Amino acid sequence: xxxxxxxxxxxxxxxxxxxxxxxxxxxQNESKAKExxxxxxxxxTTAGATTVKKFTQRCDSPNSTSFVGKGKLEEIAxxxxxxxxDLVVFDDxxxxxQTYNIEKVVKAKVLDRTTLILDIFAKRAQTANAKMQVELxxxxxxxxxxxxxxxxxxxxxxxxxxxxxxxxQIETDRRIIxxxxxxxxxxxxxxxxxxxxxxxxRGKLTRIALVGYTNVGKSTLMNVLSKSDVFAENKLFATxxxxxxxxxxxxxxxxxxxxxxxxxKLPHHLVESFKTTLDEVRDSDILVHVVDISHPxxxxxxxxxxxxxxxxxxAGDKEMIMVFxxxxxxxxxxxxxxxLTPRLRENIPLDELKETWMARMAGNCVFISAKYxxxxxxxxxxxxxxxxxxxxxxxxxxxxxxQTYEDLEG
Numbered sequence: 001x002x003x004x005x006x007x008x009x010x011x012x013x014x015x016x017x018x019x020x021x022x023x024x025x026x027x028q029n030e031s032k033a034k035e036x037x038x039x040x041x042x043x044x045t046t047a048g049a050t051t052v053k054k055f056t057q058r059c060d061s062p063n064s065t066s067f068v069g070k071g072k073l074e075e076i077a078x079x080x081x082x083x084x085x086d087l088v089v090f091d092d093x094x095x096x097x098q099t100y101n102i103e104k105v106v107k108a109k110v111l112d113r114t115t116l117i118l119d120i121f122a123k124r125a126q127t128a129n130a131k132m133q134v135e136l137x138x139x140x141x142x143x144x145x146x147x148x149x150x151x152x153x154x155x156x157x158x159x160x161x162x163x164x165x166x167x168x169q170i171e172t173d174r175r176i177i178x179x180x181x182x183x184x185x186x187x188x189x190x191x192x193x194x195x196x197x198x199x200x201x202r203g204k205l206t207r208i209a210l211v212g213y214t215n216v217g218k219s220t221l222m223n224v225l226s227k228s229d230v231f232a233e234n235k236l237f238a239t240x241x242x243x244x245x246x247x248x249x250x251x252x253x254x255x256x257x258x259x260x261x262x263x264x265k266l267p268h269h270l271v272e273s274f275k276t277t278l279d280e281v282r283d284s285d286i287l288v289h290v291v292d293i294s295h296p297x298x299x300x301x302x303x304x305x306x307x308x309x310x311x312x313x314x315a316g317d318k319e320m321i322m323v324f325x326x327x328x329x330x331x332x333x334x335x336x337x338x339x340l341t342p343r344l345r346e347n348i349p350l351d352e353l354k355e356t357w358m359a360r361m362a363g364n365c366v367f368i369s370a371k372y373x374x375x376x377x378x379x380x381x382x383x384x385x386x387x388x389x390x391x392x393x394x395x396x397x398x399x400x401x402x403q404t405y406e407d408l409e410g
Contacts, residue, residue: 015048015049015050016048016049016050016086016087017049017050017051017052017083017084017085017086017087018044018049018050018051018052018085018086018087018088018089019051019052019053019054019055019076019079019080019085019087019088019089020037020040020041020044020051020053020054020055020089020090020091021054021055021056021057021067021068021076021088021089021090021091022036022037022040022054022055022056022090022091022092023056023057023058023059023062023067023068023091023092024056024057024058024059025058025059025060025061026060030056033056033091034056035296035297036091036264036265037054037056037091039263039264040089040091040113040116041054042215043113043116043117043120044087044089044116046120047116047119047120047123048123049086049087049089052083052085053079053083055068055072055075055076055079057069057072062092062098063098064095064097064098065097065098065101066098066101066102066105067090067092067094067098067102073102073105073106074105076088076106077105077106077107080106080107080108081107085108086108086109087108087109087110087111088102088106088108088109088110088111089110089111089112089113089116090110090111090112090113091112091113091265092112092113092265093112093113093114094110094112095145096144096145096146099112099145113265114141114265115141117263117266118134118137118138118141121134121137122134122135122138129188129191132184132187132188132191133188135180135184136181136184136185136188139177139180139181139184140181142177143174143177143178143181146170146173146174146177192279204394204395205246205253205254205255206252206254206255206285206286206387206390206391206394207254207255207257207280207283207284207285207286208254208255208256208257208284208285208286208287208288208383208387209256209257209259209280209281209284209286209287209288210222210256210257210258210259210288210290211259211262211281211287211288211289211290211305211309212261212262212289212290212291212301212305213261213262213263213291213292213301213302213304213305214260214261214262214263215261215292216261216290216291216292216295216301216325216326217290217292217325217326217370217371218258218259218261218290219243219258220325220370220371221288221290221323221325221368221370222243222245222256222258223370224370224373224376225247225256225380225383226245226246226247226256228243228245243257243258244256244257244258244280245257249380249383249384249387250384252384252387252388252391254387254391257280257284259280259281262304262305262308263304264300264301264304266308281309284318285318285319285387285390286318286319286320286321286383286386286387286390287309287318287319287320287321288320288321288323288383289302289305289306289320289321289322289323290323290325291322291323291324291325292325292326293324293325293326293327293330293350293353293367294326294327294329294330294331298324319386319390320364321364321365321366321382321383321386322358322361322364322365322366323365323366323368323379324358324365324366324367324368325368325369325370326369326370326371327350327367327368327369327374327375328369328371328372328374330350350367354367363382364382366378366379366382
């Protein structure tokens, strides 16, 4: 064996190489498949892998036994062998049968999108609560896949000793995992009761929660508004733990909470595991929806977050402020006069973009750069006015005195 290049070492581990696999279907065109694979590459980078190549295949639906067709699978296997690839990552969930069949052919570690996200969550979890939530999600994902993992012990053909051990081991593992799931749920229920008491002890202060797609700058905005040092990094799911800070703007105090980011194709059981974060959203008076306006598909990200909030958090009727972040990274490429193709987001200047559907938000949106502190005063003023409305409804007499005091000062 040769020497390992130090440049390929990350935290004393050799950086793994990966190829990504996605499908182009009637429900997912080529442009969408490419975008999903780009996001999958970002996930792989966050997990610590370097993407070497991306494979796509056109088909009506995933192959039930190998996800992709036989020819495409052989093409992937040949590339993996020739280039000594460590990981083959698929953009959709794989069944145990598909995983087993693919691994037999490609002779490399096979992951799907959910497994990759779970790995990132396990890596990012810092507190005991976050670790329990990730562990629960991992066991819930693993439980229905045990049969495929024990195929080598199940009966393939007749013969003595080929029947019982595999089935017995599967049942044993199922019981162990079900027991662990029950214990983790009990611990998380106890933790949730403790957090509920803490939320009640916060009194009746206005509560504001930062929500949004992952890596849109929520933690950076949290640091600017609360003058704190919440961990922020240009990677997906940089923070998993809910962080709450007391913020004061113009002598009006409120509680600001940073929550875990959402993502497309986020496993439902993973969302359910992070119930504490969702409870913070449910209990909030105002939601600040942070959007990365520099992202080419930011409007779809907005839809993903809104849909998740509606389905999982039942937060559709809450007051919401839209914060379009990263205006410093917004790119505008003027369209050639002779170009007759439809206008894309890249061909629309920011000032014109503001006059689209955003103009109908009745002053409930603001454009900022949290990183460079651009337009933060307008955001603070908007947050202050919304928080004051909640405060006035909760304490009408105190608000009257406060307004009278302001008038006298004026």
